[in-house]
Amino acid sequence: MTAPDTFWPYFGAIATYLAVLAIPGGLIGYASGVRGWPLAGLAPLLSYAVTGLAGPWLALAGLPYNTASVAVCTLLLSALGYGLRRLALSRGWVTAAAEKPPSSWSRRENLAVAACVAVATGLSILVVLSAKGGTTAVFQRWDTVFHANGIRYIAETGDGSLTGMGTINWYPDGQFYPNAYHLVGALVYSISGATIPVTLNAITVPVAGLFALSMAALVRQLGGRAVHAGCTALVAAAATTGAYESVSSGLLPFALGIVLTPLAVVALQRFVVAPAPATGYVLALTAVGLLAAHSSALFGALLFAFPLVLQRWYRAFRGKATDGVAEETSGLRVAGGDVLRMLPVMVASALLAAPHILGALTFTSGSYPYYPWGSDLPVGRSLALLATFRQVLSIPQVWLTVLLAVGVLSFLALGRMRWVLLSALGLSVLFVLVASFGAEPWVISLSRPWWNDRYRLMSLAAIPLCLLAGHGMAEIQRWFAKYMSGRAWVRARPALPARLGLASATFVVLAVAVLTGGFYTTANATAVSFLYYNGPEGEVEPPVLPAELTAMKELVKLGAGPHEKVLNDRLDGTAWLYAITGIHPVAGHYDGGAGPKDASYLLLHFRDYDTDPEVRAAVARLDVRHVLLGHGSIRPGAPRAPGLRDLDGLDFLRKDYQNPDATIYTIVK
Incomplete structure (x- = not known):
């Protein structure tokens, strides 16, 4: 099902999308003091934050949403971030060094991680393009028509309100929907001149690449090994339940929220170790960006990141070294200080996102029907799906399961990232509750932000599971390098030990690539193909012919x-x-x-x-x-x-x- 576009409009739409992701958020982040991998990771989320804020607030002011107005909003938010950072530095409230990750990577390590993220992005492109015939296919799943119509509506009318695009179906008043996805899409559509199907495809193509970038930025901010960051980026591009499964169901804004969720930890860690107006400002914009991308993304980010705070407080109460905390500071003072400093960030986030919060409250109390899924899978079946990284596919991703098992068994080596195990446990329990007891009233209430949908909860649980699987892959590299370094023929050649880390990492990556058939590219393409056929190809008739x-x-x-x-x-x-x-x-x-x-x-x-x-x-x-x-x-x-x-x-x-x-x-x- 294609529309008459050629390769060049499609390429132009992808380039436009990447520019829209990089430039607004990059300017805001850089002005606010974010550098390196955290800046690269946060830039897309901050771009969604500025567009998600611009659309509703411009509509309330009676101003059009377009490229020029977004540029003005970007400059205003960048100026505010710059002012807050300069204020903190001039008053001595924080130093630039305090915001940096606790350990450094060499130039070679940075390049290696960048290569892994690039490979992950390439895998994402390959998966999406091989899932359909051509670059102009029309999406066939349930909600995709709403997103397509919404993008065109915003671009043509300049109405970036939270209800405007809903008037295409729910006229005359529309219907609330968090619209950062559509606001960015409207810019891509307007600037590139591509059709709506091409615009949607261009936004979808790098989705797993964004997931990989977010994961790499998280590992970097927490002082993890470069090998862990690179391996996790590749796992993120291989796991069906990460980015691809939500895309295959047509849950495009939800998929966006999932791949951006790890960045909540990046912003949170920067703030708790270096509390200051600028780091708080970035954290507030991060929360707004997640809320504007999809309402459930902020809830999911809170569940995902809270174990980080628990680990921090646990260390403080045990009298152990805690990032950003002076020695002999009591645990109660650390926890109380974190909470007190978080309050103004929460207030700022709420004020910035007031249209979204009020809209969501109005929607949940309105007449729109809510139908829970009521899934009742056996608990064993739910656990098996969780551990094998698949739901829509029949073949388990066994090698990711092996890496996950290695990562869980060696979790002590995670250091500052041991909280990931607790996050994985909590989100996995939530998935099992929804998948196996989804008809229980209390489970329905608990999972309402995710529409009681086990597919959405699986994607959320996949975030820490991918981090653990990436850690398992990195530990295999460590063990292999340690084993090789003890060989006599290696010790006899002084130049080899220095190169052993890169060589062993390359070997492990290639081995996993071979064992997984190219990081499960074919399997993931099969899953994503459901987006273009409304189910398994050849078994259903697509609605758009x-x-x-x-x-x-x-x-x-x-x-x-x-x-x-x-x-x-x-x-x-x-x-x-x-x-x-x-x-x-x-x-x-x-x-x-x-x-x-x-x-x-x-x-x-x-x-x-x-x-x-x-x-x-x-x-x-x-x-x-x-x-x-x-x-x-x-x-x-x-x-x-x-x-x-x-x-x-x-x-x-x-x-x-x-x-x-x-x-x-x-x-x-």
């Missing part, structure tokens, strides 16, 4: 305007009409939860146009002049809406276009 895309473009030729609405079935591919052409459909999303009254009535009764005055009134209110019917369905085997069946021959309609999978009618009365 090529002939439907052709019919959408015929509507433009027939003179359908941007101010009218085209009547369509809610379950077929015509919900993509706005994203493809800019023409508004009556149903702009497959999901009909709390949909507009007129739209619902027409879907049930439109064919009674001649005899039902309420149908004619609804048609007039919505300014419906054309009807577009497709063939595919998001729900395999689902019947067409009753009001849109058997329209041929009705005297109030004229058939103006037909192909094997789509028909266009014009209302003539």
Whole structure:
């Protein structure tokens, strides 16, 4: 299912996306004192933070969201970060050295980790591109049409509010949705000039690369070994349940939130070891960025990062050396100081994200239905899925399981990162609860931020599990290097021991690559292919068919305007009409939860146009002049809406276009 774009628009869209990720967040982070790997990791999240703030606040001020307004917001936030940092340095509240990671990497180690992140990004590109035929495929899963329509809406209207893009389906008032993903997508769409399908693909391609970068930045900030950082980056690009499984389900903003979640630890660690206005400012923006990317991302980040704080307090109460704390400082003073210093950061985050918080509260108390999944897998089955890094695939990722086991058994070697084991345990328990006892009311309430969805909870649990598996891979390298260094033929050659670390790391990486079949690239491509076929390829009929895309473009030729609405079935591919052409459909999303009254009535009764005055009134209110019917369905085997069946021959309609999978009618009365 493709749209008419070529390689160069696609390449331009990817380049634009990477620039949008790097430049705004990079400027803000650098101005606020972030350097090195933490800056590289935090830059994408800070870019999502500035766009996520700009959209809603500009809308409240009555200003358009576009490239120029985002540039102004970026400069303002950068200036604020620079001012806060200069203030802290001039007053002696903090030194630049205090913000740095507790250990250093050599130039060779930095280059090696960068190479691993680059390989992980390449694997991500290979997985996504091999999951479909071409660079312009239309996404086929449930929520992707909402994201596609939302990106085009923001770009065309300049309305970056948290409800505006929802008006494509829930008119006239819209529906709350955290929209940083769409705000960034709107910039990519506007700057690159690519189509919406190409824009979505370009944003999706490097998703596992972002995950790898986030993981590497986390390990670096906590003083971990470079080998651990590089190995974890590669594991992040190999684990199906990390970035790919959420993408395969069409949970695009959620997947974004998952791959950015490790950065919460980077910002938190910088703040607790060097509490100052600038580090607090970066932490506040980090929280806002996660909330704006997806509401559950902030909740997940809190659960993931809290064991770091527990380990810090435990060490302080035991009288052990604690980063950023003077010797002989009591544990109570450390814990109390951390809490007190966190309060203004929380207040700042809440003020910055006020539109998101108020919108979320309004949404949860509104009429939109909440349907828990109620999963009831056997506990053993849930644990097996967790340990083998897969849910949508039938084949377990056994070698990642082996690396995970090694990492867990050698967790003492993690040093400052031992808290990861506790994080993995807590998030794994949460997954098992949802996967095996998902119908229990208290489990439903506990997991509501993740919609009681075991697939989402698996992705969250995969973060610390990938860190442990990466640690296991790094420990194998350490043991192998230690074994080789004891060989007589190595000791007899003075130049070899100095090169043994890099050589052993290269050997381990290549060995894992061979054992996993190229870091499970084929398996991950199979998982991601569900995004393009709405399930296993060949087993389902995608909702958006090529002939439907052709019919959408015929509507433009027939003179359908941007101010009218085209009547369509809610379950077929015509919900993509706005994203493809800019023409508004009556149903702009497959999901009909709390949909507009007129739209619902027409879907049930439109064919009674001649005899039902309420149908004619609804048609007039919505300014419906054309009807577009497709063939595919998001729900395999689902019947067409009753009001849109058997329209041929009705005297109030004229058939103006037909192909094997789509028909266009014009209302003539």
